Every structure is written in structure tokens, then in C-alpha cells.
Amino acid sequence: MCPEASTFHDSAPPRNPCFRRRGSKLRPKLRIQIHRAPSKVEERPGREMELQNMKLYLENRMIFEENERLRRKALLLGEENRALLTQLRKKLNFHDEPRKKLN
Numbered sequence: 001m002c003p004e005a006s007t008f009h010d011s012a013p014p015r016n017p018c019f020r021r022r023g024s025k026l027r028p029k030l031r032i033q034i035h036r037a038p039s040k041v042e043e044r045p046g047r048e049m050e051l052q053n054m055k056l057y058l059e060n061r062m063i064f065e066e067n068e069r070l071r072r073k074a075l076l077l078g079e080e081n082r083a084l085l086t087q088l089r090k091k092l093n094f095h096d097e098p099r100k101k102l103n
Contacts (some may be wrong), residue, residue, distance in 0.1 A: 044050075
């Protein structure tokens with residue numbers, strides 16, 4: 001049923017309410033919606049930003065993991081440095097003891 005079927009004016013001549021008059025021709029009232037396939041950019045709103053965000057997130061994770069790896073390496077090198085300094089001090093003290101006894 002046409003949406004305007006219930007609206008019928010007494011003064012107008014009887015006509016089919018599903019048609020409207022334009023000029024001298026009768027044309028049907030049609031509502032046509034054209035659906036087009038979305039382009040790659042329009043697939044999802046914000047998709048490009050999501051991809052950029054994911055890329056930055058992964059880059060951040062890689063930097064974080066590299067930072068942790070370097071931090072552990074720095075701790076091991078610090079421990080090794082302290083151990084070598086301790087050994088060096090022992091050797092220097094060992095060599096200084098005979099001189100102290102002589103003086």
C-alpha cells in the first residue's frame with residue numbers, strides 16, 4: 001500500500017495516490033537507495049588509525065624488550081666490574097703489604 005493512500009482531499013479529483021503529477025506525465029513515487037561497495041579505506045571507520053596504533057604498539061613492545069635485555073646485561077657487567085675491582089684491590093694490597101713491613 002502506498003503511504004499516501006489515506007490522505008485524500010475532497011477538492012482534488014480522484015487519482016491514484018501512489019502517483020504524483022509532474023508536468024503532464026504521471027510518475028510513480030519511488031525511493032531508490034543506491035548501495036555501493038565500500039572502498040578499502042571505508043571498510044571500517046578508523047581502520048587506518050587502528051593499523052597505525054598497532055604498528056606503534058608493536059614497535060613500543062620491541063623497544064621495551066630490548067630495554068629489558070640491555071638492563072639485564074648492564075647488571076651482569078656491573079657485577080663483573082665489581083668482582084674485577086675486588087680482585088685488583090686484593091692484588092694491590094698483597095703487593096703493598098711487603099713494602100709496609102719493610103718501612
